[in-house]
Amino acid sequence: MCRDCGCSPGSSTTEHAHGHDLAHEHGHAHEHHHQGDSAVHDHPPHAGQGRTLSVERSLLEANDHQAWHNREDFQQKGVFALNLMSSPGAGKTRLLERTLDELSAKLRMAVVVGDLQTDNDARRMQGRGAPVVPITTGTMCHLEANLVHRACHQLDLAALDVLFIENVGNLVCPASFDLGEAARVVLMSVTEGEDKPFKYPPIFKLADVVVLTKLDMAEAAGFDVxxxxxxxxxxxxxxxxxxxxxxxxxxxxxxxxxxxxGVAERKHEVEEQTAAVRQ
Amino acid sequence: MHEAGLMQAVLEIAFAKTHDAGASRIERLKLRVGDLSGVVPEALQFAFEAASPGTAAQGAELQLERVPAECWCERCGLDFRPHDIIYACPRCGEISRQIETGRELELVSLEVS
Incomplete structure (x- = not known):
């Protein structure tokens, strides 16, 4: 049962079979590296003196936990989920519009799109053969895993091949928040300057694919491809x-x-899982 | 600028831990912040100063331990700490794809009374 809304992500057989609490590790992305300060222990109290409590917990554990469930859910339902990140105006929405137009005959797709205000981007992508779910984040500069999870309630994931998650336009904060995606896509456009990767290394170093967009404008922008x-x-x-x-x-x-x-790999994984269950 | 939200997470964990330990005041919080965590230490400090007054953490010291990026070279096996944004191995020049540390964002310990 999902903590926030009571839904059941994943199949009933694997649902929370690991009986975890938030502080423990799933063997996924919660790796900790301790830098020689293992001398920190819980000490008994001394009169009038502070005592040290060892904590060792990730500040992102709640998000990572939900992301882990999203990933499990996408995997079990055979959905290839992509997290698209870029600065505002790099062309995420335009690329998705065209992708929906051109791949809708081949693939069953859906879009979850985050913006601080307005559902303009969502409206642009509607009517192209794929459901589009807007997330208005208000003041929040990035999407978090629980927002994506809630948006997915409006989608039939089992009936999808691809889920595009269009993050809030921002090259800093989205890098910290795993959404459960299979692929992180970072876009940069030719109007942004060639040195963008040097200015925002964390997000570029996390990318599975970097997309250089608006290539037709490179010459006009004086951009050195x-x-x-x-x-x-x-x-x-x-x-x-x-x-x-x-x-x-x-x-x-x-x-x-x-x-x-990505879709083919995901289908292959699902077939292997199914075969393993039958054996 | 999601440091305010992260600081909220820090304080929630810290208050629970302090309460469980039967303590009432937090004197120091030690955080580990990786260079690749996407978080600005100064912004965390600012968020702490905004969020802590009137709580058990009022007046506490926020100690931030920076964790530099460390890589492993796939070609020659060297562990190294890059001096640059380009993670080139100082021994063989290969650019590393294996980032071992630098993404940490953790509450390490508390000093309470």
Whole structure:
């Protein structure tokens, strides 16, 4: 049973079978590295003196916990979830509009989109063959796992191949909050400057794929594509790189290929899980 | 700028722990903040000063332990601390994809009375 709303994420057989509390580890992303201060213990009280209590807890544990459940839910239902992050105006919504238009014959997709105010982005993406759920975050500068979880109540995840999570436009805060996605997509546009990866290394170093957008405008913007590519590869060597223009269509095949590969991997995982259950 | 929310999480954990220990005052909080955590230490300090007055943590010292990024080189096996945003191995030049530390964001310990 879900802590916030009482829903049941995942199948009933695995539902909270691990009986955890928030402070313990699932063997997923809560790794701790202790830097030689293991001498911190709970000491008995001395009169008039402070005593030290060892705590050792992640400040993000509540979010990480919910993200773990989201990930489990997406995996079990065979959904390839992508978390799209960029500064405002880098072209997340435009890319998704075109992706929905061009892949809706092949894939069953949905979008969860976060914005501080307005549902303008959600309205832009509606009517393209995929459900779109807006999340208005108010003053919050990023999406958190529980917001995504709640938005997913409005979707039939089992009937989806792909879930796009369009994060709030911000290159800082979204990097700290796991949403349970399978792939982190960081976009940067040619109007932003080639050195963006150097200015915001945490988010680039987390990316599974970096998408360089608005490629058709590179020349007009005086943007040095080769330098930007070098910078992305230097700061984010772990990431795949896709260069595209959602307006001209150049490079979109590589983006679609990334999505289709992710979907295929996810389907393969589900088939393996099903086979394992039958044995 | 999500430091205010994170500080709320710090204080919630700290108050519960202090209460469980039968203490009433927090004198010091020790946090571990990784260079790649996406959190600005000064903003955490500011959030603490805004959130702590009138609570058990009023006047407490916030001690922030910075954790630098450390990598492992896939090519030559060296553990190293990069001096730059480009995580190039100082021995062989390979750019590391293996980040071992630097993402920490933890409440380590409390001093209470």
């Amino acid at each position: 080769d330098l930007a590519v070098k910078n992305i590869r230097d700061v984010a060597p772990q990431a795949e790189l896709v260069q595209l223009s959602a307006r001209s269509g150049v490079g979109l095949d590589a983006w679609y290929d990334f999505i289709l590969r």
